[in-house]
Amino acid sequence: MQLVPCPWCGPRDDAEFHYGAEAHVARPSVPADCSDAEWEAYLYLRRNTKGPFAERWNHAHGCRRWFNVIRDTYTHEVLASYKPGEAKPDIGETDRAQKDA
Amino acid sequence: MAASAGRLGPTTKQRYSIFALARNALGYHEGWQQAWRSPEPKKAYDVVIVGGGGHGLTTAYYLAKLHGVRNIAVLEKGWIGGGNTGRNTTIIRSGYLWDESIKLYEHALKLWEGMSQEINFNVMFSQRGVINLAHSEHEWREMRRRYEAIRLNGVDIELVLPDEIKRLVPIINIDPNIRYPVKGGILQKRGGTARHDAVAWGYARAADELGVDIIQNCEVTGFERAPAGHIVGVQTTRGFIAANKVGCVPAGHSGVLAEMAGFMLPIQARPLQALVSEPIKPCIDKVVMSNAVHMYISQSDKGELVLGAGTDSYNSYAQRGSPNHPEHLMAATVELYPITSRLRMLRQWGGIVDTCPDASPIISKTPIPGLYFNCGWGTGGFKATPGSGHVFADLIAHDRPNALAAPFSLDRFRTGYLVDEHGAAGVAH
Numbered sequence: 001m002q003l004v005p006c007p008w009c010g011p012r013d014d015a016e017f018h019y020g021a022e023a024h025v026a027r028p029s030v031p032a033d034c035s036d037a038e039w040e041a042y043l044y045l046r047r048n049t050k051g052p053f054a055e056r057w058n059h060a061h062g063c064r065r066w067f068n069v070i071r072d073t074y075t076h077e078v079l080a081s082y083k084p085g086e087a088k089p090d091i092g093e094t095d096r097a098q099k100d101a
Numbered sequence: 102m103a104a105s106a107g108r109l110g111p112t113t114k115q116r117y118s119i120f121a122l123a124r125n126a127l128g129y130h131e132g133w134q135q136a137w138r139s140p141e142p143k144k145a146y147d148v149v150i151v152g153g154g155g156h157g158l159t160t161a162y163y164l165a166k167l168h169g170v171r172n173i174a175v176l177e178k179g180w181i182g183g184g185n186t187g188r189n190t191t192i193i194r195s196g197y198l199w200d201e202s203i204k205l206y207e208h209a210l211k212l213w214e215g216m217s218q219e220i221n222f223n224v225m226f227s228q229r230g231v232i233n234l235a236h237s238e239h240e241w242r243e244m245r246r247r248y249e250a251i252r253l254n255g256v257d258i259e260l261v262l263p264d265e266i267k268r269l270v271p272i273i274n275i276d277p278n279i280r281y282p283v284k285g286g287i288l289q290k291r292g293g294t295a296r297h298d299a300v301a302w303g304y305a306r307a308a309d310e311l312g313v314d315i316i317q318n319c320e321v322t323g324f325e326r327a328p329a330g331h332i333v334g335v336q337t338t339r340g341f342i343a344a345n346k347v348g349c350v351p352a353g354h355s356g357v358l359a360e361m362a363g364f365m366l367p368i369q370a371r372p373l374q375a376l377v378s379e380p381i382k383p384c385i386d387k388v389v390m391s392n393a394v395h396m397y398i399s400q401s402d403k404g405e406l407v408l409g410a411g412t413d414s415y416n417s418y419a420q421r422g423s424p425n426h427p428e429h430l431m432a433a434t435v436e437l438y439p440i441t442s443r444l445r446m447l448r449q450w451g452g453i454v455d456t457c458p459d460a461s462p463i464i465s466k467t468p469i470p471g472l473y474f475n476c477g478w479g480t481g482g483f484k485a486t487p488g489s490g491h492v493f494a495d496l497i498a499h500d501r502p503n504a505l506a507a508p509f510s511l512d513r514f515r516t517g518y519l520v521d522e523h524g525a526a527g528v529a530h
Contacts (some may be wrong), residue, residue, distance in 0.1 A: 001423050002415065014426040019414035022368060040515040044367035044458050048356025050418045073370070076416045 005081040006059045007067050020056030022046045024088065050074050050092045054088055115312050117221055136302055137181075137309035142316050145343035146174045148497060149335055150350060151321050151358065153177025155186040155297075156475060156482065157350035158304035158315075158495070159490020162220075165311035167491075168498035173313045174344075176337060184302035185352050185482065188452035189410040190375050190397060192388050193484040194231040194292030196258055197525040198247045201508035203254040204460060208505055209488025210291060216487060222303030224295045225402070228524050229293030229386055232266060234283055236393040241284040243524050258290045258399035272384050273440050279436055281394050294388060294399055300486060324362045324472065332471035348473045353418065353453030354478035363498050367514050368459050368477050372413045372422035372451040376430070378444045380404030385438075392524075394433035395426075398453045405447065408434060412454065412480060421451045454479050461520040464493055464502065466509040473497050474511070481526055 002014035028034045028042055047053070053073045058066045070080040070091060080089040108192040115121060115134055125132050148164055150157045164170040193213055195206035217223050235241035249446045251258040263283045275283045305315055316339070323336035324347065334343035351358050359366045380403050390397040395411030410430035413422040427449055435442045457463060457477035462485070464475050475493040478485060492506040502510055513519055 001425070013425070014413075014415065014423050015413070019416075036515045036517075040367075041365075043421065044514045045365040046367065046369060047365065048360070048368055048370055048416065050354070050357050050370075053416060055416065071415075073416050076417065076419055 002076055003078070004057055004069060005078055006057075006062060006065075007081055007083045008063045008065060009059060012059070012062060016059060016061040018058040018060040020058055020066065023054040023056045052079055052091060114221075114306065114525075121162065123328070136306040137315050139317065140296075140314045142170075142174060142319065142337070142339055142342050143314065145172075145334070146314070146412060147344070148173040148346045148348060149173075149342060150175045150348045151335065151342035152350035152352065152354075153181050153301075153305070153315060154184050154350065154352060155300050155304065155486035156303065156478070156489045156493070157348075158308055159487050160348055160475065160493045161313045161315075161490075162304050162308040162311065163491050163494035164498060165308060165313055168494060170498065171312050173308075174342065175235060175308065175313060175315045176319045176321060176335070176342070177315070177317045178338075180317050181305050181315065182298050185302045185452045185454065186486075187298055188375070188450060189297060189483040190399070190407050191294040191297045191483060192292070192390070192397060192399070192409075192481075193226070193295060193518075194249050194289050194388075195256055195484070196231070196233065196247065196248050196289045196292070197522055199520050199521050199522065200250075202522050202525070203251060203256055205462075205486055205488060205492070205505050205509070207254070207256050208491065209485045212487035212491060214291075215297065216295075216300075216303075220303045220307040222299060222306060223300040226293065226295040228291050228293040229388065229395055229399075230269075230288055230290045231388040231390065232261065232286045232288045234266070234286045234389060234391045234393075236281045236284060236391060237285065240393055244285065244287055247525055251287075251289075257289060257291050259290070261286045261288045267413065270385055270387055270389055272440050273389070274279065274437055274439055281391065281433060281436060283437075288387075292388065297483060300483075304325045305491075314497060321358065321361070324469070326469065330470055332469055338485070343462065346471045346473070346497055348493060348495070350475045351455075352476065352478065352482065353414060353455055355455045355474065357418075359467075359474070362467065362469055362472060366463065366474070366476065366511075367417055368455045368463070369416055369455050370453050371415070372417045372419065372526065373454045373480050374410045374413075374426050374430075374449065374451045376408045376410070376446050376449045377401070377405040378408070378441070379447050381406070381444070384440065391433065391437065394429075394437075396430045396433045396437070398434065398438065410458065413451075418453055419451075420453055420491055454482075456480070459519040460522040460526040462489070462509050463511055464489070464496060464506040464509040466500070466502070467495070467511065479526065 386397040463477040
């Protein structure tokens with residue numbers, strides 16, 4: 001069982017949650033101007049990190065709120081949990097912008 | 102003869118047969134030669150295949166056999182048969198929805214039918230028939246549509262109603278008032294199972310006979326490119342290995358390798374779990390799959406019931422999943438097959454599958470010249486093993502996809518020409 005720490009409800013069984021994959025993927029600000037390649041990147045291309053990974057969870061059978069978790073995808077260790085809008089804690093996980101730069 | 106052409110390799114093997122078995126029995130079975138060598142990696146190869154699972158080994162085998170490439174290495178970070186090839190529930194069928202998928206999986210199914218003869222290794226391919234069940238009106242409607250699509254492609258498929266399903270699978274519960282009532286199903290009689298370890302070992306042996314170097318415990322840690330961009334080799338835990346072309350068949354680790362190469366794939370790594378029960382007397386001689394409840398069942402030759410569950414919702418590389426999935430699977434199993442209610446489970450395990458947004462594979466060139474990827478098979482790659490290797494070898498040899506592989510190129514996520522097989526894939530991604 002993966003315990004997922006909801007920032008509002010505390011650690012709960014992962015069966016209560018809906019998974020939202022990679023966090024911090026911004027929707028294009030002017031969708032009408034996007035090229036096919038930009039739509040492909042936004043709709044389909046996602047990081048698939050082995051190691052610490054910032055991801056979204058929704059507490060579907062609890063408070064029904066979205067939040068972000070940094071979890072190691074190899075050890076399943078949860079390193080951080082934070083509310084939407086909060087800055088991502090700096091714990092060595094490189095984010096998408098840094099990666100692309 | 103395909104089989105005799107396969108005997109031309111530089112490391113001629115003893116043929117496996119009943120006579121060879123009898124002859125070796127007289128020598129207390131001490132005279133068998135090793136099935137494949139464990140050579141030191143050479144400095145350079147024409148083609149390096151990354152990933153020594155079934156798909157990687159068949160790729161190497163067909164490159165050597167059909168395309169005359171003699172200088173090939175297969176790099177496996179673990180051991181042959183230790184990944185998803187040895188972890189799946191061995192179901193083989195070709196009943197998908199779209200023409201592109203049916204053609205690809207049917208190509209594979211036809212290769213399965215001649216496999217044991219071709220590679221001189223008994224893979225115990227058992228065409229016992231695969232039934233897909235519908236548990237709701239909507240699923241039954243979708244299934245009838247798929248049935249027509251499969252028939253239009255000239256592939257064998259039959260509609261079966263609950264009474265017929267009960268006759269074929271006596272242990273099933275077709276009571277209309279249960280939680281997951283059986284509304285009907287489709288039966289592919291040519292579908293079935295095979296022994297997954299034998300597929301890995303058989304192709305390793307056949308590829309080795311054609312001169313392919315199979316290098317185990319050799320993990321790729323980076324890709325090297327020429328200034329112009331073309332791939333020139335791979336960095337590994339056993340040093341640099343030069344290669345003109347590199348084919349990656351890494352299943353769960355596709356995303357990791359793509360990131361190493363500097364591009365992204367539309368793939369997420371998820372755990373998929375399976376279980377086997379204690380062995381019991383023969384009670385089910387078909388494969389039965391229930392997409393709606395994420396359970397599938399067959400009985401192995403040892404008598405164990407082999408049960409497959411759904412994928413976990415979250416990304417993982419841990420080769421284990423959450424217990425709520427096996428629990429959900431067991432609830433559905435006990436209701437559909439009440440005789441299993443006091444059956445104990447012997448083993449439970451997980452494998453990491455590379456799920457794709459449209460539940461179809463990626464067999465493609467990449468942004469890097471000379472680097473090819475075959476991945477995204479998600480929860481159902483085993484059934485495609487020989488066909489996957491066959492078309493991927495052709496892609497690597499000619500640097501362009503053939504008609505079977507072309508619809509599965511990476512650019513479909515840009516053009517929007519997806520091959521959506523979520524309904525037919527058997528497990529929701």
